[in-house]
Amino acid sequence: MLAITPGEPAGIGPDLAVMLAQRERDSDWVALTDAETLRDRARRLDLPLKLTAKPTRRAGCLCLEPVPLAEPVELGALNPANAPAVIAALDRAVDGCLKGRFQALVTGPVQKSVINEVGIPFSGHTEFLRDRCGAADVLMLLATGGLRVALATTHLPLSEVPKAVTDALLESKLRLLLGGLKTHFGFSRPRILVTGLNPHAGEAGHLGREEIDVIDPVCARFRAQGEAVTGPLPADTAFTPNRLAVADAVLAMYHDQGLPVLKHAGFGEAVNITLGLPFIRTSVDHGTALDLAGTGKADCRSLEAALALAEGLSRR
Secondary structure, eight states, X not given: OEEEEOOOXXXXXXXXXXXXXXXXXXXXXXXXXXXXXXXXXXXXXXXXXXXXXXXXXXXXXEEEEEOOOSSOOOTTOOOGGGHHHHHHHXXXXXXXXXXXXXXXXXXXXXXXHHHHHTTOOOSOHHHHHHHHHTOSXXXXXXXETTEEEEESSOSOOGGGHHXXXXXXXXXXXXXXXXXXXXXXXXXXXXXXXXXXXSGGGXXXXXXXXXXXXXXXXXXXXXXXXXXXXXXXXXXXXXXXXXXXXXXXXXXESSHHXXXXXHHHXXXXXXXXXXXXXXXXXXXXXXXXXXGGTTTTOOOOXXXXXXXXXXXXXXXX
């Protein structure tokens, strides 16, 4: 059984849930969201939708655990009054996963700004789920096709990244990445490329010393333990075809170093996976697309891929 949180109600999350519910499926889905929002979105999309209290795999039906909104949704218009319900849905989904009712959590896109506006500290699903579960650390891994990119740091201002890239951080992220690739994806000896932080991986210290002082020593320790870890590599050549042909994943130092490459390779079809949680969590690779809500133009391939991967990892 997979828990689905569609995310920001004024965005395309409800559209995607309604669109994918039109198909028969091989696993049980439970949407944790507002019932009237789903019904209204189905009417706007001119799609049949029957909400049930019990799991169903039938096309046109969707099992719902209602999480009511404070106010009706206006398409494309963020409403701070409804932000607490977005967090409440996540809370209930996490509780269900921790208690074993759900085998995985699949999340739709949220709008961080409107959640923060009501005084709820929220920098992203990854950090929220880490804190909510009391996990020692987590790792954001995105995948599309054969390309997998993990992030050493996630939602940080660029000015804060260098001081965040520490020995302890890289040690933890590499262990999570290696463990996740072995446990969830079946690699017996994963091959990891690690990028440098600075242009040209620091140019032998002339463009920064993070590679010499931090990144290289950590990579060397893992190699000494028998792990296939290569780096630090200049980020502009780490993603070339020859490099990627002999790698199972890339560990990038910051958000916009790794994700532009991955999203160029498979935007709209990529999946975000959180490693280090006590349950499986996957997500879409895109935002709320407020301007597309209710138009029928939303692309559901990323959520479809996230659901398929969550099901596959659960069965593994």
